[in-house]
Amino acid sequence: MTDQEKKDLAQSFRTMMDQAAWKHMEFILANVEHNAIKDEDALPITSLNLAEIGECRGRRNAIRKVKSDLDYILNGLK
Numbered sequence: 001m002t003d004q005e006k007k008d009l010a011q012s013f014r015t016m017m018d019q020a021a022w023k024h025m026e027f028i029l030a031n032v033e034h035n036a037i038k039d040e041d042a043l044p045i046t047s048l049n050l051a052e053i054g055e056c057r058g059r060r061n062a063i064r065k066v067k068s069d070l071d072y073i074l075n076g077l078k
Contacts, residue, residue, distance in 0.1 A: 013073050033063040 001009075016022055040056035043049065 029063055036060045
């Protein structure tokens, strides 16, 4: 991908993120992340279930990865 193509991609993402649909998507992602944190915090310490902890962490890490990739596209490709 050329530098110009990277800049065009970043601009396309910025335009998309100004749209109402993206704002709604951000709300959905924030809600998933919040619920994953809440679910993980609510697990009783006496019955730690590694599968449940792994599921919560997986959801949180997926959201972080999406945010990280978007940050790279928006800021790293200038």
